[in-house]
Amino acid sequence: MFKGSIVALITPMNKEGHICKNSLKNLIQYHIKNKTTAIVSVGTTGESATLNQKEHINTVLLTLELSEGKIPVIAGTGANSTSEAITLTKKFENSGIGGCLTVVPYYNKPTQKGLYQHFKAISESTNIPQILYNVPSRTGCDMLPETVIKLSKLQNIIGIKEATGDLSRIHKIKQYVSKNFLLISGDDATALDFIQLGGQGVISVTANIAAKDMSNMCSLALKKDFINARIINKKLMLIHESLFLEPNPIPIKWAAWKLGMIQNNYLRLPLTSLSDTNKNMLYLALKKANMIH
Known part of the structure; x- marks a missing residue:
């Protein structure tokens, strides 16, 4: 179920900062049409850090409702408190959610033993x-x-989104896990190499605005057609890099708005709008990839 190009979906908001249902519906339809294999709702790219728990749950469930069963939805359910992560996860029991993406607890820097106990308790x-x-x-x-x-x-526990960009991790993990355990890249710039080394896909920021290209690239790579996959990846590389000129999701939200995919470029504080210098750089990257004219 969770292979190929999975989008880390942005959370569109209106001018008042509330979730924009119309834009969300349009984004979901765009991903269904362009064969994105699944949606991650309210992960890092979906501004999970600035949504309160009620908004977080409602946005995931709205994404599930608007997807109409045509694309699997994965809920972002991570927290730096184990009890909070469990509470959030339980909110999606029997909802139709296909899976949960659970981030390593942040800020409090647990030991490896603490990480194991955290994820074991959630599991x-x-x-x-x-x-x-x-x-x-x-x-x-x-x-x-x-x-x-x-x-x-x-x-x-069915897999991991590995976003270190360290490709040596694939072999270190893959040789000791079952063949069904999913290894998914969390880094667009190295995702193709990740798949070539044995990964099954990517949870992608770039897919928000280049769903068809990301879907095709991953599909080709999984069929081991790396020559044609690299042609697509080369076209997207400047996009991959430009979307991290400032902390995600600042650049991707601006790009989606610039391309007319969402109605507003609203970000909640402490996130602020993309700087003019970086707007120009991202605009040039979009132009070079023939995504804007």
């Missing part, structure tokens, strides 16, 4: 499939391959 609290999410640049804490391997033995 034991639910029947929803769990995808681990390791992104040390955001969390200040790196979940090492040994811990991932240990967690992979738990029944409903």
